[in-house]
Amino acid sequence: MEEWKDGRMEGWKNGRMGGGDGSDPNSALTGGRILNYSADVEDSKIITIEPGKRSGKPRIRGMRITVQDVFEYLAGGMTEDQILEEFPELTREDINACFAFAADRERKLFVAPA
Numbered sequence: 844m845e846e847w848k849d850g851r852m853e854g855w856k857n858g859r860m861g862g863g864d865g866s867d868p869n870s871a872l873t874g875g876r877i878l879n880y881s882a883d884v885e886d887s888k889i890i891t892i893e894p895g896k897r898s899g900k901p902r903i904r905g906m907r908i909t910v911q912d913v914f915e916y917l918a919g920g921m922t923e924d925q926i927l928e929e930f931p932e933l934t935r936e937d938i939n940a941c942f943a944f945a946a947d948r949e950r951k952l953f954v955a956p957a
Contacts, residue, residue, distance in 0.1 A: 889940035
């Protein structure tokens with residue numbers, strides 16, 4: 844495995860780290876596969892923020908399900924497919940929009956030098 848200039852690790856094969864043998868510690872979060880999202884996802888049409896609803900947290904299409912909820916389900920070990928089965932009102936595009944929203948928020952994060 845090689846490290847890229849920006850610090851990421853190269854080594855994704857067949858949608859899994861290390862050839863899919865489960866050696867990736869994050870594979871439990873994704874069911875052993877890459878959760879595919881695109882920066883081109885128009886998350887602003889899917890992710891909504893309204894003061895007074897769910898404490899102003901980012902929600903999916905105005906529903907009570909928040910971006911945080913989706914990530915907590917994934918962190919708890921649910922796969923994308925399990926989330927979609929449990930919440931039939933969600934779509935794969937909704938989950939992808941959560942990733943796009945979080946990635947965009949991370950890009951905008953400013954850390955002041957010490």
